[in-house]
Amino acid sequence: MRASPCRSLSLPGSEVLMTKKRKVSGATPPPDSCAVEPQAFSVDAVRQLFPVFQREPNTIFFDNAATTQKPQTVIDVVSEFLAYECSNSARAAYARSTKLSARLEETRARVARFIGATPETVCFTSGATESLNLVALSWGLANLKSGDEIMLCLQDHKSTVLPWLNLQSTLKQFGIEINIVPIRLHHEGDYELKSIREALSDRTRLIAVSHVHHLFGLDMEIGEIRKIVGRKVLISLDASQSIGHRPVNVRRLNVDFLSFSGHKMFSSNGVGVLYVRKSLLGQLKPVIVGGGMTRAPGSEFSVSPQSAATLLEAGTQNIPAILSLGAALDFIESIGGLGVVDRRLSALTRSLYSKLKTLPGIDFSPGVDRCGCHRGFGIVSFRFEHVSTSDLAFLLESEDILVRTGDHCLTTVQDGDDYVRVSMHVYTSEAEIDRLIEVLRSNI
Ligand SMILES: Cc1ncc(COP(=O)(O)O)c(C=O)c1O
Structure with a gap:
């Protein structure tokens, strides 16, 4: 029973x-x-x-x-920005720009609350695909060694799977051979927990899984997966199909990375979120660098690991899309x-x-x-x-x-x-x- x-x-x-x-x-x-x-x-x-x-x-x-x-409210936020509020954020000292920076940080704080996180653990990306790639590139590239293993399910969405296959082939060029260990889907449509138990080894470093399968529509048992893999194995959770559908809380789920897109929860296209567990920030290396970043002191290039944003956000963000994510959260609240x-x-x-x-x-x-x-x-x-x-x-x-x-x-x-x-x-x-x-x- x-x-x-x-x-x-x-x-x-x-x-x-x-x-x-x-x-x-x-x-x-x-x-x-x-x-x-x-x-x-x-x-x-x-x-x-x-x-x-x-x-x-x-x-x-x-x-x-x-x-x-x-919804109209999301559309309005985008068009208001483009029509009347256009400036860059975190660049200039004039009021329109500083107000905009404050709004973006407010949106970050709201998004963080929405997933049970704190603002310094949340960065904006262009979407779930970028977030999932960032996990592989900013954490994987900097931390994986030959013989390390990544568990994933080949019947998951390409954006969950391919970043790790790509990383595997990139690392190979540098003489580092990591193993991709597949886990299976149960015939009902969720992960076969037995295959996770069998695939687990002392070289498993991370398991990449989705919260709700995009084709089969089942909730995956993330709590059970955590129990199986223990604390040492990182969980990268793709919440693309659960976000905006049901509460998604990184603390309750006990995951290390969480990725999702705004456009699947009523916001404009072009914005996504990556949550990184705070204790992991020091292990990340930036992937894209440029304007808006602060170089850490020292002779070797590095970026302050103060927050996910300082590490992973470079250049001008998709400001109207980020603002529209705030409007999308308002919309969800407004309907109950x-x-x-x-x-x-x-x-x-x-x-x-x-x-x-x-x-x-x-x-x-x-x-x-x-x-x-x-x-x-x-x-x-x-x-x-x-x-x-x-x-x-x-x-x-x-x-x-x-x-x-x-x-x-x-x-x-x-x-x-x-x-x-x-x-x-x-x-x-x-x-x-x-x-x-x-x-x-x-x-x-
Ligand atoms: C489970 C899952 N992961 C990732 C993605 C990629 O999302 P995006 O194309 O917004 O980056 C999707 C989109 O369909 C998805 O369903």
């Missing part, structure tokens, strides 16, 4: 499955709250806040795992906060899954269908036996329903891996789900 709220159906399958005790990392709402929509929440009212839904009321955007739509978003996404996922299940011939990917989970994080992937997923995507687009198909940014795409991914967010309506089901039912 599984004790967790996420796993209560008994599925036929492996022993691993039967013995697994699943805990949801981050905040775990009580089981009953998963499927209950808060009374006060009005999807119509939320949709009013997004210009795109006013102009294109009939377009159904089901590709929210790729990027979210933007992450608890509301989390419950709504869970309810939508359960609803979509139960309606899809009624379609003849549907074949679900690993994920909600296989894990017996009572929760969901907005992602359901599926296909039909006799219809190609690309044909299905064309058909859906002709009905104004936008979904994701293709390689899904996986490094290991095998035949038959292609699924239609439907990913929702807080503004998704039941009517949109019903429309999808109707179109699928009449065309498959």
